[in-house]
Amino acid sequence: MPKTRETVLEIDLGALAHNYRYLRSKVPENxxxxxxxxxxxxxxxxxxxxxxxxxxxxxxxxxxxxxxxxxxxxxxxxxxxxxxxxxxxxxxxxxxxxxxxxxxxxxxxxxxxxxxxxxxxxxxxxxxxxxxxxxxxxxxxxxxxxxxxxxxxxxxxxxxxxxxxxxxxxxxxxxxxxxxxxxxxxxxxxxxxxxxxxxxxxxxxxxxxxxxxxxxxxxxxxxxxxxxGFTNDREIDKQLKPVGTLKTIISQIHPIEKGETIGYNRAYKAAGTMKTATLPIGHADGINRQYGNERAGVFVNGQFAPIIGNVCMDMLMIDITGITCDEGDEVIIFGGPQPATKFAEKGKTISYELITGISQRVKRVIKPE
Known part of the structure; x- marks a missing residue:
């Protein structure tokens, strides 16, 4: 599918079909x-x-x-x-x-x-x-x-x-x-x-x-x-395909000087010069505050970028220092290089809570089989 230009949850019906067939194969035909x-x-x-x-x-x-x-x-x-x-x-x-x-x-x-x-x-x-x-x-x-x-x-x-x-x-x-x-x-x-x-x-x-x-x-x-696409067994998870991929974009890039702070409560303080990006997704969308302050991160052009500062209601900030990217570039929250299971672990929770908590205001995009 083409890269997104907004926050979306991509639903892969081909992955759903794969998982259904795999699970169906594990029980008798009748x-x-x-x-x-x-x-x-x-x-x-x-x-x-x-x-x-x-x-x-x-x-x-x-x-x-x-x-x-x-x-x-x-x-x-x-x-x-x-x-x-x-x-x-x-x-x-x-x-x-x-x-x-x-x-x-x-x-x-x-x-x-x-x-x-x-x-x-x-x-x-x-x-x-x-x-x-x-x-x-x-x-x-x-x-x-x-x-x-x-x-x-x-x-x-x-x-x-x-x-x-x-x-x-x-x-x-x-x-x-x-x-x-x-x-x-x-x-x-x-x-x-x-x-x-x-x-x-x-x-x-x-x-x-x-x-x-x-x-x-x-x-x-x-x-x-x-x-x-998930079980509670990592070996079985390898046989399944996650159905949902949560994507967003870079809204704005900021150069940050040493000593400057980022976000509410000045929760993050720059140890040196750096670049940050603001993403249009926050805890009202299901990416809760527990993922902030470098506990979790996202992927920008294939590179990991930690979430810094407190997650806001409608936005969060990431550290893109050393990552080649531009405003409008696609960002993957979970799916692809980072399954929901791994992202959830960073917030000390489980995939069930993460994926069911994605707000209905996030646009759903269907990827056919």
Whole structure:
């Protein structure tokens, strides 16, 4: 693609397709795949990503909140969409837009039954979330009888899926705990299947689960961060391609004399003569203050340039001393020579937080496959 003339997040659909095919190759052919496209498809562009994944053959989508599912429907996505963390105020909208939902507590179960019965709905598809040890959302085993009783008293809902979430599938030190979660999920799923006259879709594995515990693929796996080019394993990361590249430009170049200070609070003081460049991107765009004061840097014409001083709301400054460049030249924040994982490490965080935090005011540019 031509070099940018403004701040953009470039979304590479070819990289997305590569990652999808790689992850799909890790599970049996008869296992379905759910693409997690919550949080604007991990900070990229949910509509474009979902359309590409649908074209590639994805079976399901997952979002966190109802509004995200509605946005996908409005973008023309016809595939099943699971809302992972629905709230009761949105139940009628969920039904209106044919979204499936996670039922994770007695309150949510009973409130949704009321909403579905009020609308005269029969056998609305739900997924029961089981808590196998993450202790975030979901039913524990002693609550299952309550679910069975509720099911016996209504025709408004039908369990389409049973699922849980692994807490530490990327960490081999927690292998015993993870195997315990898998075992607990099997046990709870068996209790459901004994109580039902049909078999729901069972899904447990996240991206790291797909890689490390393929024996727990069950009927469907879910991938979020892996589709966007990252896992928690550097060796596996080498097999993937990051989807997003964050680029900006040099707005202005400044010659700085020894002893001069740069930016708010005079946080940086020049030890000698130098050149700085100001970039039109800041913490309101997702490049937070934790990356300033030489903790992280960017690439200008293939050369590393540290961020100096405090990151501002809409701008940041870099040291370009010794780098041949001009105002208007392209700058790569992450992607290319510096994956988001490495940039995030400099700010003592993870790729998930960095890429999902890129502001929606940053223009998204789609690079087709």
């Amino acid at each position: 296992v379905k795949m759910m693409g997690v496209v919550k949080a604007f498809a991990y900070g990229s562009e949910a509509g474009e990503v979902a359309h590409k994944l649908s074209e590639l053959g994805i079976d399901y989508f997952a979002v966190a909140y109802t509004s995200e599912g509605i946005a996908l429907r409005e973008a023309g996505i016809k595939d099943p969409i699971l809302v992972l963390h629905p709230q009761s105020v949105n139940f009628e909208s969920i039904i209106e837009h044919c979204l499936e939902l996670s039922i994770y507590s007695e309150f949510v179960l009973k409130e949704f039954i009321k909403s579905a019965e009020k609308l005269g709905i029969k056998e609305y598809p739900i997924h029961i979330k089981l808590n196998t040890g993450l202790n975030r959302l979901g039913f524990v085993e002693k609550e299952l009888e309550m679910i069975f009783e509720a099911l016996s008293n209504t025709k408004a809902i039908k369990i389409k899926g049973l699922f849980s979430h692994l807490a530490a599938s990327e960490d081999w030190r927690e292998r015993e705990f993870t195997l315990g979660q898998i075992g607990k999920f099997r046990t709870m799923a068996r209790l459901f299947m004994n109580a039902l006259n049909y078999k729901p879709i069972l899904h447990l594995c996240n991206t790291s689960g797909i890689i490390n515990y393929p024996e727990a693929s069950f009927d469907m796996v879910r991938s979020g961060i892996g589709l966007y």
